[in-house]
Amino acid sequence: MDVQAVINLRPEVVIIDELAHTNIEGSKNEKRWQDVMEILSAVSMSFPR
Numbered sequence: 001m002d003v004q005a006v007i008n009l010r011p012e013v014v015i016i017d018e019l020a021h022t023n024i025e026g027s028k029n030e031k032r033w034q035d036v037m038e039i040l041s042a043v044s045m046s047f048p049r
Helices: 003-009 032-046
Strands: none
Touching: 003 032
């Protein structure tokens, strides 16, 4: 998954499955759940509380 593209597109909804999936070699994160945490972190910094 291209995590940076998801962050840059700023979609209203993102559906991500297979959280235990191991990403391909060379990916920034080893597991898909780590991709999700990165996206959530980027989104939470974008919205004022």
